[in-house]
Amino acid sequence: MIRVVGIRTRAAIIRSRRITGLTPDVIAELVAKIDPLWHERHQAVLASRPRSRAVGTGAKHKLVFVDRLMAALVHLRHGATHDMVACWFGVDRSTIKRAIGEVRPLLAERGCTVAPDIQLTTFAEVVDHLGPRGQTGIIDGTEVRVRRPAAGRKGQKKFISGKNKQNAVKSVVVTNARGRLLFCSPAEPASCANITHAWKLGLVKLPADGPAVEILADAGYQGLGAQTGGRVVTPPYRKFKKNTPEWYEEMHGRQLKEHSSRRILVKHCIGHLKNWRSLARHHGRRDT
Structure with missing residues (x-):
């Protein structure tokens, strides 16, 4: 029984x-x-x-x-x-x-519930939520390992991550300045670059056309700052490749440390999400 x-x-x-x-x-x-x-x-x-029995008959849950x-x-x-x-x-x-x-x-x-009456399901809603309040958003990408596609299957290499050299899917995570999760994007194959994924989500268009909002990002989103009027803030670009002056090395290191100390909260949020085993390594179908 x-x-x-x-x-x-x-x-x-x-x-x-x-x-x-x-x-x-x-x-x-x-x-x-x-x-x-x-x-x-x-x-x-x-x-x-089509049914041969009336609704309510048959096996019960x-x-x-x-x-x-x-x-x-x-x-x-x-x-x-x-x-x-x-x-x-x-x-x-x-x-x-x-x-x-x-x-x-x-x-x-x-989606993500940030208040009893506020649920955020799209990146546009996140921008509308942060802008009027003058809050800062933090964005970063994370990868979830998935099963390797069968040998000889079309598009097998599109899941290989250029960073980790593993089969994975990639998502974009957005938090506020306190590290509260606001948005987690649908997964893309890991071969998709961070900046390409951001383009698909509308990261370039929404901050430029919407309310004023500051979004902190890492070097993977380099170049979006100029395209969004400075609303996407990335680490400072290194101007000197050789024979770097000592004063510039010190200033550049200080700027990088300041930027990373503000972005570290999104890393903590991603680490908390990885406590869910399905977000650390997914053994099911790659499309789910």
């Missing part, structure tokens, strides 16, 4: 941040916001296909939405296999696979 996780077990999972990576208040907010969307999509799927959310969080946080999560929740592997596949897109579409 299949046994679904009990109320006490579910409560213990929700209370433990080590298991889910989230506090009980955040989990309660996710359930309140995503549960109606999940039911709406489920009913839309049932209504869209073995996992309620809260358990489906917990299963997805455990899988994303610890990188546990579907078989392991299925044994824990007392259901079949296919049930866990289907539950994670349904919940993960809903989590991705939710």
Whole structure:
């Protein structure tokens, strides 16, 4: 007989941040916001296909939405296999696979909550959020290792990172001056340069046309400062290649240190994101 996780077990999972990576208040907010969307999509799927039975008949769900959310969080946080999560929740592997596949897109579409009434899902919303408040944004790219494409497959080399020489996908992370996560972009193959990824997100057009906002970036975005009217701030360009004067070496090093000390918060944010095993190394499909 299949046994679904009990109320006490579910409560213990929700209370433990080590298991889910989230506090009980955040989990309660996710359930309140995503549960109606999940039911709406489920009913839309049932209504869209031809049926030989009336709606409401047939097999019932073995996992309620809260358990489906917990299963997805455990899988994303610890990188546990579907078989392991299925044994824990007392259901079949296919049930866990289907539950994670349904919940993960809903989590991705939710974006980043920076206030009870403010959710940021696009880079344009981030610029509109930072500009009127006169805040500073910090941007950086991060890579997630993925499985190597099959030999002989078309486009196999596009996932190879020029920096780490590994198969990976790349995302752009934006935080505020306090290191609070504001935006994480959709993944691109790791062969895509940082500045190219920024162009696709509209990093050049939005700061120039939108409100005044300062965005700190590393040397990978060199050149965007002139294209955005100085709103994208990159490390100072080194003018001397040979026979560098001692006074210039000291000044340039001081400027680099000052710039990196302001940008270090985005590195801390990325390191915190890497605590989720699926963001450190993803073993699933590269398009998810």
